[in-house]
Amino acid sequence: MKQEGVQPNNVTFVCVLSACAHSRLVDEGRCVFDSMRKDHGVTPDVVSWSAMIAGYAQNGLGKEALALYEQMKQEGVQPNNVTFVVLLEACASLAALEQGKQLHSDIIKRGFQSDVIVGNTLVDMYAKCGCIDDARELFNNMSERNVVSWSAMTAGYAQNGLGKDALTLYEQMKQEGVQPNKVTFICVLSACASLAALEQGKQLHSDMIKRGFQSDVIVGNTLLDMYTKCGCTEEARELFNNMSERDVVSWNAMIAGYAQNGLGKEALALYEQMKQERVQPDIVTFTCVLSACASLAALEQGKQLHFDIIKRGFQSDVIVGSTLVDMYAKCGCIEDARELFNYMSERNVVSWSAMIAGYAQNGLGKEALALYEQTKQEGVQPNNVRFTCEFLPSR
Numbered sequence: 001m002k003q004e005g006v007q008p009n010n011v012t013f014v015c016v017l018s019a020c021a022h023s024r025l026v027d028e029g030r031c032v033f034d035s036m037r038k039d040h041g042v043t044p045d046v047v048s049w050s051a052m053i054a055g056y057a058q059n060g061l062g063k064e065a066l067a068l069y070e071q072m073k074q075e076g077v078q079p080n081n082v083t084f085v086v087l088l089e090a091c092a093s094l095a096a097l098e099q100g101k102q103l104h105s106d107i108i109k110r111g112f113q114s115d116v117i118v119g120n121t122l123v124d125m126y127a128k129c130g131c132i133d134d135a136r137e138l139f140n141n142m143s144e145r146n147v148v149s150w151s152a153m154t155a156g157y158a159q160n161g162l163g164k165d166a167l168t169l170y171e172q173m174k175q176e177g178v179q180p181n182k183v184t185f186i187c188v189l190s191a192c193a194s195l196a197a198l199e200q201g202k203q204l205h206s207d208m209i210k211r212g213f214q215s216d217v218i219v220g221n222t223l224l225d226m227y228t229k230c231g232c233t234e235e236a237r238e239l240f241n242n243m244s245e246r247d248v249v250s251w252n253a254m255i256a257g258y259a260q261n262g263l264g265k266e267a268l269a270l271y272e273q274m275k276q277e278r279v280q281p282d283i284v285t286f287t288c289v290l291s292a293c294a295s296l297a298a299l300e301q302g303k304q305l306h307f308d309i310i311k312r313g314f315q316s317d318v319i320v321g322s323t324l325v326d327m328y329a330k331c332g333c334i335e336d337a338r339e340l341f342n343y344m345s346e347r348n349v350v351s352w353s354a355m356i357a358g359y360a361q362n363g364l365g366k367e368a369l370a371l372y373e374q375t376k377q378e379g380v381q382p383n384n385v386r387f388t389c390e391f392l393p394s395r
Helices: 010-022 026-040 046-058 062-074 081-094 097-110 116-128 132-141 147-159 163-175 182-195 198-211 217-229 233-241 248-260 264-276 283-296 299-311 318-330 334-343 349-361 365-377 384-390
Strands: none
Touching: 046 062, 046 081, 062 081, 081 097, 081 116, 097 116, 116 132, 116 147, 132 147, 147 163, 147 182, 163 182, 182 198, 182 217, 198 217, 217 233, 217 248, 233 248, 248 264, 248 283, 264 283, 283 299, 283 318, 299 318, 318 334, 318 349, 334 349, 349 365
């Protein structure tokens, strides 16, 4: 188009900016946006600004999205409901409560508070910032609510550890005749899992079958997680076997369920089946199976997993590395654990805790205390594991 001398307009730029956002070409999108006035004399309108802000927000650059909004206001461009939705999502992802509150104020000033989509995103933002009471007050005062509103509030309760409130809200939703969707079921199932509320989970399972959601792989995975967290591994395995579609998350949920319920052998057997069926394991898979090896002190299987991890290029992941340290320590190979720990490219509090606990579990109190002192020198924040190790007697 440029080569043929055709001048772009706002619509052209919006299309190109949207394409850049979806293709994660944020830098290229910024170049297009900046060239609108400089090279083509086109004044960006609210749709162009919103497309650029969305590009930043959707690519995990929430701070840049918020900065662009401030620039937009300075240039006198009036935001619309789409602008606010995108910015609120950025605040939610950053847990940027103060900016979220300022946006809420701007929304009221511009008269968008009654827009149901904006309202839903506000509820989600407050919930993700931990302000669950503010989220509920907003929800209660919404002039219009849809299934997304109910799901956002239910999710907020579940994410903030208020499972009972999530279940109560689901019952209220049914009483008011609002039909739940897939997201609703996933949120309420998560609440059941956190509470180990088996009876409510079974009732939800029944509701899902009635509404035709039983074949959805994400719903199925959440059901698996609920059953295993309620200690019902046999029901979970039956569900797993009968799933019409399974992805790596399904396998991970079942393997984790076995590991969490003290069925390490079953977890290892399922991992072998997973490999036979050519399902590619991910970081979560390895973390779960390594935990099973640690609980069984299954050193040979742990070493084979270590080899598989290196083959797949996951050895530099801090979570995998920490779990490997824990596995070797629990198998009595404390020198191998320390060598791994020393060569980790990144270490976090879990890594330090795993190594300290490894020393403590192997009767090496002095080494545990020495490493604990090193954590303080390096500014690592203490947690319960290290405090436990601090009071161990030296050998």
